[in-house]
Each structure stands twice: as structure tokens, then as C-alpha cells.
Amino acid sequence: MPARPRLLYVTDLSYPARGRRYCDEDIALTSRLRADFDIALCHPLEAVALMDGFDAVVVRNSGPVLHYQREYDDFRARAARGTRVYNPLTGRADMAGKQYLLDLTGAGHPVIPTVDRVEDLLRLPASDLYAVKPKAGADSIGLEFVPWDRLPDLAWGDVLVQPRINFRYEVSFYYVDDAFQYALHAPDPERRWVLEPYEPTEADLSFARGFIDWNTLDHGIQRVDACRTRDGELLLVELEDLNPYLSLDRVPEATRESFAVAMTASLQRFLRVRPV
Structure with a gap:
């Protein structure tokens, strides 16, 4: 490994993410990472053509894969x-599709109950509406809410169904490797990306x-x-393990810096691991 590893940082700077600015986050983060790495940014469609010239590929805000x-x-x-790809392409959550929501439901984990077969509908708790999501969906693309009587007519096999949860708020926990970094929550359920710092309990x-x-x-x-x-x-x-947006503009400067330090250390450890 050279003294300054070369990273190909994959991001779609122009992706029109609702309530998020991919370009700002990735420009700021790569500017900080340049203290320890030589970095080139590229669009997801350019990654294959360029990847051989770098020590690792870092996949960040690259947008929904279903678009490419x-x-x-x-x-x-x-x-x-x-x-070498960071995050490594071995994750079994969103990186591998939505099957994990079914697996976690079946195993009794605390997840919004999820089914993908009409014969399993009675396993869901009663709700006024049900969320129907494409199995290949991302970023709420294709999401709709339907009443119980419409569920038997869905295109079963291609969708997941969950009860609509009347929740108080959403909260996100951010990790580098297995270390917790910070948490943010959206106090208004109608404004998912208007986030505020959150102090998690044990x-x-x-x-x-x-x-x-x-x-x-x-790693990752x-x-x-x-x-x-x-x-x-x-x-x-959701457990986002492919290209999670980090909302670094919503945390204090000290938290942004500690995250960059943690990511730098993680990348350095990752690059020292012998390739399989």
C-alpha cells in the first residue's frame, strides 16, 4: 500500500435527492479525507472504467441502483x-435488496412487519392503510398506501407489504464499522429529512x-x-449498508470531525486487510 492510498470516490453530485444535497456532503467529506488519501470523484457510470487505477473504491452518495x-x-x-470496495459488497441488508426485511420479520426482530405473499397477509397487524413497496425500490420510489381490500389484487412477487405505522418520529443511528457515531431524528413525521441531533438511550x-x-x-x-x-x-x-446519506450538515462541527476521523481510521484498516 503506498504512503498515500488512492481512492476512487463514487458519487452522483447532481442527483436530485429530496431534502438532501449529495454534492455538498461529498464535497465536504472528500475535502477532509484528502488529508490522508489521494481522492478522485466519479459518477457511478464511470466507476468500472476507472476503478483499476486505484487502491480502493469508496461508494458514497451514488443514488438508487435501480436507475443504473x-x-x-x-x-x-x-x-x-x-x-477493494468500501463498503465491502458483502452486506445482507439494503445492499442485497429487501429480502432482509422478510428475514428479520420471520426471525422475530423488532422490525415493521413485512410480507411478500398474499397468503401471509393475516400475519400483519390491522391497519387503516398498508404500505406497498417494490422489492427493487429505493428512496420511496414506487411507494403507495392502499386499503386492505385492495391488497389481494397486487402484483404479488414484486412487492413488499407492511402496515402503515402511526409513529411519533423517525430516528437514525450512524455507525462506522461497529462503532456508533451519532444519531439524528425527524420530530415531524411529514418532514423526513428535517433532522435534529438526538441523544440515544442505552x-x-x-x-x-x-x-x-x-x-x-x-468495515464500512x-x-x-x-x-x-x-x-x-x-x-x-431500513438498514442502509450500501450508500447511506449521512446528514452531516445536521450535526455540530465537532461531530463531523470525529466522523471523518473514524472513517479515515476505518479506511486505513480496510486497506491493510489482505484481499481475499
Whole structure:
């Protein structure tokens, strides 16, 4: 490994994310990481052509993969030949699709109950409306809410169904490797990305850590998204292990710096690991 490792940082700076500015976050973070790495930014569609010239590829705010699925599949195939990718492409949460929500439901974990077969509908708690999500969806693309009597007519096999939860707020926990960094919450359920710092309890951290431990990543950045029900329970909404937006503009400068330090150390450890 050279004295200053070369990183190809994958980001879609122009992606129109609702309530988020990918470009600001990635410009600021790469500016900080340049203290320890030589970094080049590239669009997801350019990653395959450029990746061989770098010590590792860092996938960050690259947008929903469904917009470039063929190119992403090619990227994964090329990376399997020996390219280091951070996060490593071994995660079993959003990185691998939505099957994990079904697996976690079946195993009794604290997750919003999820089914993908019409014969399993009676396993869901009663609700006024049900969230229907494409299995290949991301960033709320294709999400709709439907009443019970419409559920049997869905295109089963391609969708997930969950009860609509009347939650108090959403909260996200951010991790580098297995170390908690900070938490943010959205006090207004109608404004998902208007976030404020959140001080988690020990019970909150135990909840979030359970999903970090369940996943199969030794290195990388993960975001545990949850909702707080009216009864006070936390339920998993999503475990983002591919390219989680970090909302670093919503945390104090000291927290941004400590996150950059943690990410730098994680990348350095990752680059020292002998390739498989």
C-alpha cells in the first residue's frame, strides 16, 4: 500500500435527492479525507472504467441502483475479481435488496412487519392503510398506501407489504464499522429529512447495535433507520449498508470531525486487510 492510498470516490453530485444535497456532503467529506488519501470523484457510470487505477473504491452518495442496475451489476462483477470496495459488497441488508426485511420479520426482530405473499397477509397487524413497496425500490420510489381490500389484487412477487405505522418520529443511528457515531431524528413525521441531533438511550443503542451485529460487514458505514411507535417501541424501517446519506450538515462541527476521523481510521484498516 503506498504512503498515500488512492481512492476512487463514487458519487452522483447532481442527483436530485429530496431534502438532501449529495454534492455538498461529498464535497465536504472528500475535502477532509484528502488529508490522508489521494481522492478522485466519479459518477457511478464511470466507476468500472476507472476503478483499476486505484487502491480502493469508496461508494458514497451514488443514488438508487435501480436507475443504473445493469452498470451496477457489471461493477459488482468486476469488483469480485479483486477490487477493494468500501463498503465491502458483502452486506445482507439494503445492499442485497429487501429480502432482509422478510428475514428479520420471520426471525422475530423488532422490525415493521413485512410480507411478500398474499397468503401471509393475516400475519400483519390491522391497519387503516398498508404500505406497498417494490422489492427493487429505493428512496420511496414506487411507494403507495392502499386499503386492505385492495391488497389481494397486487402484483404479488414484486412487492413488499407492511402496515402503515402511526409513529411519533423517525430516528437514525450512524455507525462506522461497529462503532456508533451519532444519531439524528425527524420530530415531524411529514418532514423526513428535517433532522435534529438526538441523544440515544442505552436501550436505543442496544436496539441499533443488534442490527449492526446481524449484518455481515466488518468495515464500512451503516445507517439504522427506525420509527418510534405511539407505544414507545422502536421498529426498524431500513438498514442502509450500501450508500447511506449521512446528514452531516445536521450535526455540530465537532461531530463531523470525529466522523471523518473514524472513517479515515476505518479506511486505513480496510486497506491493510489482505484481499481475499
